[in-house]
Amino acid sequence: MNKRYDVLVAGAGPAGLAAARTAAANGARVGLIDAQPQPGGQVWRHDVRAAPHRAERKAIASLRHVDVLTQHSIVTVESSSLRVETPDGTQLLSYGSLIIATGARELLLPFPGWTLPGVTGAGGLQALTKQGWPVAGKRVIVAGSGPLLLASAATLRKHGAKIVGIYEQASADAVRAFAMQLRHWPARTAQAAALRLRLAGVPYHFGSFACEAHGEEHVRAVDIETPHGRQSIDCDLLAVGYGLVPNTELAQQLGCSLDYRGVHPFVHVDPLLRTSASAVYAAGESCGVGGLAVAQIEGAMAGHMATGQTSAAQALLPRRDCERRFGDLLARHFALDPRLRTLADASTTVCRCEDVTLGALDDFADARAAKLATRCGMGACQGRICGTALAELGRFPRNGARPPLFPARLATLAGLASFPSDDAYRGS
Ligand SMILES: Cc1cc2nc3c(=O)[nH]c(=O)nc-3n(C[C@H](O)[C@H](O)[C@H](O)COP(=O)(O)OP(=O)(O)OC[C@H]3O[C@@H](n4cnc5c(N)ncnc54)[C@H](O)[C@@H]3O)c2cc1C
Structure with a gap:
């Protein structure tokens, strides 16, 4: 119709x-x-x-x-x-x-172990939890960058999760400078204060990021790089996102x-x-x-x-x-630490839909060539996760958007009046 x-x-x-x-x-x-x-x-x-x-x-x-x-x-x-x-x-x-x-x-960045079950985006776990995913009693590490970490941790806590800690990659100085500026946006100050109240007792660490997740069938510990050295912390879930x-x-x-x-x-x-x-x-x-x-x-x-x-x-x-x-x-105060772009090594999976490692992309000059040879970006997320991460890592700029925008049924695709030619999306 x-x-x-x-x-x-x-x-x-x-x-x-x-x-x-x-x-x-x-x-x-x-x-x-x-x-x-x-x-x-x-x-x-x-x-x-x-x-x-x-x-x-x-x-x-x-x-x-x-x-x-x-x-x-x-x-x-x-x-x-x-x-x-x-x-x-x-x-x-x-x-x-x-x-x-x-x-x-969400922006997700690859690091060793990020594809283990139990590792999700920070907003991703928040969304799953709101939809009924059980987190009660689970020990959750929330890591990454930006105010979404606080919003996500507050939702998880409300649903009974035990927040082990929030690990913000921005430095304490940067977050302090951000907080000082918040007075120009009184509604934001109130929102931030309400979130901190809901997270009373939860440790909030700065200049710290998840660099490796460990586990056999499921994440069980995460290595966190902190200003005082690397720490290994046990957990049941890791929620990690680097802004939007x-x-x-x-x-x-x-x-x-x-x-x-x-x-x-x-x-x-x-x-x-x-x-x-x-x-x-x-x-x-x-x-x-x-x-x-x-x-x-x-x-x-x-x-x-x-x-x-x-x-x-x-x-x-x-x-x-x-x-x-x-x-x-x-954007200014939560700018990403360049070290985050070096966490993935050649064996780290970048495209989790099609199981493509970072090393497998080494020989390609652009995203299109890489895609044709490795299927990177051709899975269910249509490059939303891996394409965005690769752009952030400085590998391939993102410059195309082919249909379908979302995974669609075969009958939907078969019914399209016309399917744009590949040439229209060259470079995507
Ligand atoms: C995972 C996540 C969690 C967040 N949680 C919080 C939070 O707790 N607190 C907070 O202050 N901010 C949160 N944010 C930030 C939030 O994005 C903004 O505060 C605000 O929601 C932006 O509003 P918007 O209308 O621009 O976009 P959105 O709220 O993102 O709405 C966009 C809508 O477009 C729809 N859409 C997109 N493409 C299509 C398509 N092809 N077909 C049909 N529908 C489509 C999506 O389903 C979505 O409902 C979150 C962001 C993300 C990504």
């Missing part, structure tokens, strides 16, 4: 929810798509053991006039429409305007320009969130990592822009710019 909306919003996280609510309030017929079973995105992911947060309840309750299309995965772009896969088949959704609000994912990377693949398939200022590109938008593609806007973490507040403000701005309410969008610019500065602060 095909449907058409005045405004279609891709992604039902805080940015997409605000965009859909705003566009609908401005009188548009709005569709809001998300692959997940419930709206909320990463930060408001449904927690089986906890009542929804007040802001989340409010955001979701305000969708009365929006067509909420959950369990709809956008698989590809087809003649200026989005092909989505649903539990029952596929649909083609077309639009007057499109808002990209596809958020961000914007999801730009849908934007790339739509032909939107990306901003390549850092290692990981983000969707390029003008101050009023217009992308380089006609009638396509982008909001939230797909435009650069900045957190919840910026996602909500930009979502509202994009909702106004997509319905022709330019002055209303302009009125939100000062708040948006202030929140974007928080993203810059994060």
Whole structure:
């Protein structure tokens, strides 16, 4: 079945929810798509053991006039429409305007032992736990970088895990300087204080990172590099993530320009969130990592822009710019220690979907050649994990996004009107 909306919003996280609510309030017929079973995105992911947060309840309750299309995965772009896969088949959704609000994912970096069962992303374990994965009584090490470590540890603790320690790779000086700046964002100060309260008694170490995980069938100990030397610490689970990377693949398939200022590109938008593609806007973490507040403000701005309410969008610019500065602060103070890029050796698996080691990629000049010869990046994650990690390691820049955006059923692929030729994605 095909449907058409005045405004279609891709992604039902805080940015997409605000965009859909705003566009609908401005009188548009709005569709809001998300692959997940419930709206909320990463930060408001449904927690089986906890009542929804007040802001989340409010955001979701305000969708009365929006067509909420959950369990709809956008698989590809087809003649200026989005092909989505649903539990029952596929649909083609077309639009007057499109808002990209596809958020961000975790950056995982390979190190010896990182593919052992029991080693996950920090946000990944948080998400699993919210969905009912049992962690009660488990000894968990949380490691990596950025405020997500605290949010993840707090969720795990609420579900009964014993947090052995939080190991932040940024130095104590860098984190202290970050904390001093937080006073410019009072809501952030309150959020950070609340998290520290929920984590009372949990040791928080700085300048420390996981360098090797040990175990036969399952992780049982982790070597941590600290400013005082290497320590081996026993655990049942290791949750490790190095911050976030914007999801730009849908934007790339739509032909939107990306901003390549850092290692990981983000969707390029003008101050009023217009992308380089006609009638396509982008909001939230797909435009650069900045957190919840910026996602909500930009979502509202994009909702106004997509319905022709330019002055209303302009009125939100000062708040948006202030929140974007928080993203810059994060990037500056949680910059990655270069040693993290040297943890993987030639025998370390980089592409866990296809079992490809770092050493197996040595002879290839670019990602495409490596992919053709080794299948690196051709598995279920479609290079989201390994491609991003290899870019961070300085091996291959990430510059392509082939369909399907998510693993899709054969029947979905067979039903596509056309499949873009390989040439269109050369280099991906
Ligand atoms: C794993 C993880 C956990 C996090 N936990 C926290 C936390 O506890 N606290 C906190 O303050 N911040 C957390 N963050 C940061 C969080 O990303 C932001 O605070 C905020 O959620 C960003 O909002 P957003 O709307 O831009 O994107 P998101 O919340 O990421 O929402 C994007 C949505 O787009 C959907 N989507 C993407 N591609 C497609 C597609 N092809 N088809 C259909 N749907 C698609 C996704 O399913 C998702 O629901 C977390 C981030 C990650 C990656």
